[in-house]
Amino acid sequence: MAKCLYCAAVGETEEHVIPAAFGEFRSAPKLPIPLCPKCNNERLNHLDQQVSRCGPEGFMRESYGIKGRAHKTKVNPFARGSAGGSRLEFSTFDREVGVEVHLEVVDGVVTQMCELILVETSMGRAHHFPLSETTTADELRGAIARKNVPAPYDVRLSCHPHEQEWVEKLLREHSPGIVFSEPKLMSHIIKTPEVKFQLSERYFRGIAKIGFHYFLSQFQAYSGHHSMFSGIRSFISEDTNEPVRRVNDFIQHRNHPLVYQMLNDEARPDGWKAHILAAEVKPGLCQAHVQIFLTQENPNLIYTVKLAHDRSLVEQEVAAHAYRYFHDGKQGSFSGEASPLPAIRVDQAFPPATPAVSA
Structure with missing residues (x-):
């Protein structure tokens, strides 16, 4: 043998x-x-x-729509890392949202990510927290705690209309009593997006x-x-x-x-x-x-x-x-x-x- x-x-x-x-x-x-x-x-x-x-x-695998084995669980590499590695950070400054937003590639098409963005009031630095339908309130709470974002900060939501229902439900579980304004969509003008790898x-x-x-x-x-x-x-x-x-x-x-x-x-x-x-x-x-x-x-x-x-x-x-x-x-x-x-x-x-x- x-x-x-x-x-x-x-x-x-x-x-x-x-x-x-x-x-x-x-x-x-x-x-x-x-x-x-x-x-x-x-x-x-x-x-x-x-x-x-x-x-x-x-990044190229997602851009070309390459699929692995069907029985493997699909992982969005723009939302989380794998095996101890970091997620892909694909971003651009968007004038409609007024801050840097993160992008993802879905079936070969570039689109905005569903994410919560905390923007430091003093420095203007943005902290990004990708959201998905499987994200729990505890997971989001833990992710924000690990970032240790200094207060005060603005809270912004970037999502598509079809995602709004489950996103608002998640955020109410995270922060009861939260009041929502209309989430802003991207301006659809993507200027010099950057992708970062670690x-x-x-x-x-x-x-x-x-x-x-x-x-x-x-x-x-x-x-x-x-x-x-x-x-x-x-x-x-x-x-x-x-x-x-x-x-x-x-x-x-x-x-x-x-x-x-x-x-x-x-x-x-x-x-x-x-x-x-x-x-x-x-x-x-x-x-x-x-x-x-x-x-x-x-x-x-x-x-x-x-x-x-x-x-x-x-x-x-x-x-x-x-x-x-x-x-x-x-x-x-x-x-x-x-x-x-x-x-x-x-x-x-x-x-x-x-x-x-x-x-």
Whole structure:
């Protein structure tokens, strides 16, 4: 019976290389080494949640309307964070409300969020509290207490008319006797909205996991259990108190494009969207490259994941796949198809990589 890649338990579950939250891809490579249920469903699932909800990829996933597995509980990443990560903060100043308001993307359409806004009278600083039909008065009370908003402050409500009934019921439970004025809607003129991400160590470990699992799916002669991979296994599976140092030990930004180096011109974006994964073995080094959501409009960041250093490595091998979404939406259970790409060039005549995070 196979041992789990990350612990001493028996491996029982099969793992996709790309998190299921980004959809299922026909002919997609799979990790050849099984994982135990605890690692797959708990420890590593926390990493997948942060990549698919808390980072730029989470924003693009919502913008493109990408759906994960149907049985998973839907989480609005603009309303709350996941697995210890922060929520997406998408905002703009709105002249009708007279303060910064938060936005969300619903089925690919940008709209205002339903939220309570407390505005400090002295400083004018706004504090935002997203509301949903499942929010309880105690949860709202706790969220406001944690923010410790200094009094006095103005209270403003931003919501759509169809949300007003349940919002007012929630606020009466929170503050009996409250008197409501008409909630203000946005002016429908969105000027230079900004989206903010707070990328935690778990996010980067999730990127590393994708790269490591793709490498193992392509070069099965290299056992993930081998001692030269002990560092990357530990980085992926263990929390740490030194997040910046550890992230930069294993992950860098690649400063030249992956797709541009493909030998096949058809690999370049032309109205399609895809994830690009690549892996390589070269003298002394194993590494992978991860680019989530490459599109014609958005050349998203490319991460290079250092997997192993070993002087005995003398061969040079490369592999790459494009996980391309179907133009017309899902085909059965599949969101797209994974297909091999011609080998990436691995020569050194390019700008050097840079650290993934700054201290």
